[in-house]
Amino acid sequence: MLRRLTPLAPRSLALFPHPAACRLLPRPSRAVLLPPSRQPFSTSPYGIKRLRQLEDEANRSPHDASRQLSLLQACNQHKQSHVAVRRFETGNYASDAACVREYLRALGATKMISSLTPAQLAQYAAGSSGAGLHPPAADAMGASAGGGGAFLAERGTQDAPLHVLWSESPRAQLWKMLRLVAVAGITISAFMLLLDEKSIPKGLGIGVEVHPVVGSSKRFTDVVGVDEAKQDLQDIVKYLRSPKQFTRLGGKLPKGCLLTGPPGTGKTLLARAVAGEAGVPFFYMSGSEFEEVFVGVGAKRVRELFAAAKKRSPCIIFIDEIDAIGSHRNPKDQSAMKMTLNQLLVEMDGFQQNSGIVVLAATNFPESLDRALVRPGRFDTRVTVPLPDVQGRRQLLDLYAKPVPIDDNVDLDTIARATPGFSGADISNLVNVAALKASHDEKKKVGMDEFEHACDKIRMGAERKSAVISPENLKLTAYHEGGHALVALKTVGGMPIHKATIMPRGEALGMVSYLPEKDQLNLSRQQILAHLDILMGGRVAEEVIFGRDQVTTGASSDLQQERATNMARSMITQWGMSTTLGPMFYQQREVDNLSPATREAVEKEVKHLLVTAEANAKKVLTDHKDELHKLAQGLLKYETLTRAQIDDLLAGKEIKLKSKQERTKEKADLENKGKGDLAKAA
Incomplete structure (x- = not known):
């Protein structure tokens, strides 16, 4: 509902100006006095012209009530009642009873008469007996506006204008708010739609058509060392080339084949070879390529991948590192991950069957895959790609x-x-x-x-040639590694050594490498005990040569982790080689929960094995102390010795190998020669 407004400062008001009048008297904005929702319909051009004439006459004679009356009557007649209300309420023009009646008539036409109180209506009904300005109307306007005083005395001026407060009804305010919310919602929706269709697909690859790999140059002849896995995949290739040969007896094309094995064994290479041999379209995707920052992208890409494969069947889909999307489902997992896996399950074996599509997948963690994914009907076969022998x-x-x-x-x-x-x-x-x-x-x-x-x-890492090692430490290292090598040579069941070196590599100051005749899939008790003797050889060599007080911490790696102590404990608790506990197997967490007596028995037997190994190594090195000196001196001179060179050295034969000093001198000469050539060229 429109409240009564405070009028403008007194001045000549042009309600219907013509161009000349506009230059002299600028027309005030009608929105100040009446909202657009209350503006009446416009009149005809002739009526507007007549109103302008009457307005000019009324403005020239502001104290003539008859001319003001003519203008007010014309405004009401031509449905311009709001103009009559606005002109009358300025209080700048003469008024009489007839003008008041026209004013009340205009209020009724504009539905503003309800804003007047009964007392004000009675005052207007009494009218005005003489011409002049109309203070009753001004007082009524001031009272209706809530001022409580004489309007003409309190109205503003051009220098001190009054502030007008326009109050709307609750219904109008609600409608205005709803319009604002609707416009904002439409704008945001349009922006998001534009972003989804333009920006996201280009930036993230959403909605991009999936195309197969053009071709692979790999063949099964390029894959060696995994003959069994290659044979299983060759059967799939034969099926894709001639499916009728296999389906004539009721067989079905395998839907999936899961390649498992350690990293670097050739799982992806096998898939490339399948693509090169099959002669059918080959689609490749990594498990990490399905997911993005937006929810639902993974499931959408799975649908697009299989939709493209259906158009080109028979074909092969290869998903590398499938554990990125196919891990066990957990209630705490994000819904996006579940959506991607669920969509993959549906596409592989859902309500609609996919014929002619073989899914190959590779993973290093087959135990982490969801059981619904690896069941028959989705991944019918599992091919293990082991480390080569x-x-x-x-x-x-x-x-x-x-x-x-x-x-x-x-x-x-x-x-x-x-x-x-x-x-x-x-x-x-x-x-x-x-x-x-x-x-x-x-x-x-x-x-x-x-x-x-x-x-x-x-x-072991790169050689640390710049490492500064004192002669004393270098000598200790030579005897330590010589002890390992000599015990390995003299102990029955020990692995044949490959070479010994005192060249620092990585974190090691030296090492002895072994060369087994074949891959050791199982170890006998004799071999394990011999290995314990070899591990103790380095520490015992330091004790035999330099004394017990000069034993260094270099043997700590031989005693801990997967070395002597851990191996002895595994013999007792896991491999059933204990003479006290018998053929028992205990997990590590079970060992911690054993009774004190049982734990004490385990520790006693572990200690007995280590002490026995130390005694065996000490006996070997004491009996062959001269050979230990020869081997250590050879390592100090040549740094690295192979098995054949060690045998020649212990037999007293001459070794055809340049010493460390000779190699250092040759290297320095080559560097000086290179610098000289550069200087001449310059």
Whole structure:
């Protein structure tokens, strides 16, 4: 509801100005006095012209009530009652009873008469007996506005204007708020829609059509060392090439094949070989590529992937590192992860069957996958890709050494035996590091020394040639490593050694590496006890040569972690080799919960095994003390000795090997020569 408003300052008011009048008397804004919702309909052009004439006459004679009456009547007649109300309420023009009646008529037409009190209506009904300004109307206006005093005395001026408060009804305010909320909602929705269709797809790849891999240059001949896994995948390739050969007896195309195994064993390489051999479209995605910051993107990408595969079936889908999206579902997991996995389950074996699509997946953690994902019907077969054995490592060396010029002294069989636990990726890296070493040394071919260097670098780290080691510590290290090597040579059941070195690598000051004839899948009690003797050999050698008070902390790594103490405890608690407890197996947490008497029995037997191993090593080194001195002196002179060189050294034969001092001198001469050549060139 519109409240009565405080009028403007007294001045000539042009309600219907013509161009000339506009320059002299600027027309006030009608919105100040009446809101747009209350403005009446406009009149005809002729009526507007007539109103302008009457307005000009009334403005020229502001004290003539008859002219004011004519203007007010014309305004009411032409449905411009709001103009009549506004002009009358200014209080700047003459008024009589007839003008008051026209004013009341205008109030009724604009539905503003309800704002007057009964007393004010009675006052207006009494009218005004003479011409002049109309204080009753002004007083009524002031009273209705809540001022309680004479309006003409309190109205503002041009220098001190009054502030007008426009109060709307609750219904109008509610409608205005709803309109504002609606406009804001529409604007935000349009912006988000534009962002979703334009910005997000380009930035995150959402909605982009999935295309298969154009082709793979890998074949099954490029995959060696994993013959069993290769055979299983060759069957899938044959099925894709000629499905009728297998379905004629009622068989069905396998829906999925899960490749499991340690990192670097060739799971992704096998998938590439399948893509190259099958001759069908091949789709590749990593498990981490499905998820983004927006919820639902993963499930959408799964749908798009399988939709593209359906159009090109028969085909192969390969998902690498599937454990990123296929791990066990947990109630605490985010809903986005569950949506992606659920969509993958539906696509692989849901209500709608996918024929002609084989899903290959690779993971290093098969135990972490959800059981619903690995059940038959989704991943029908599981192919294990293990670490290669000696024969597999030899095949890998032959494969990766083909493009590398190899010296005649290189024995790939020895390298294969010296690299137990190496994966296919490790073998490839080994050949690459050896080739880089030969290139650095400006050699034309890669020799055995480069392969030895690469193997040691991968296992133990780079050589610490700049490490400053005192002669005393170097001598201690030589006898320590010599003790390990000599006990290994003289103990029945010990692994054959490959070489011994006192060159610092990584965190080790020296090491003795072993060269088993074949991969050790199981160890006998004799082999374990012999290994305990070998581990004790370094510490015992320090004690035999330098005395018990000069034993160093270098033997701590031999006694802890997966070394002597842990191996002896495993013999008692896990491998059933205890003479006291018998063939018992205890988990580590179970050992902690054993009775005090049982724990004491375990510790006593562990101590007995270690003390016995120490005594055996001490007897060997005491009986062969002269050989220990020879071996230590050889290590001090040559730094590194192979098994053949150790045998020649102990037999008193001459070793055809440059000493450490000679190699250092040659290296210095080469550096000086290089500096001289650079100086001449400059």
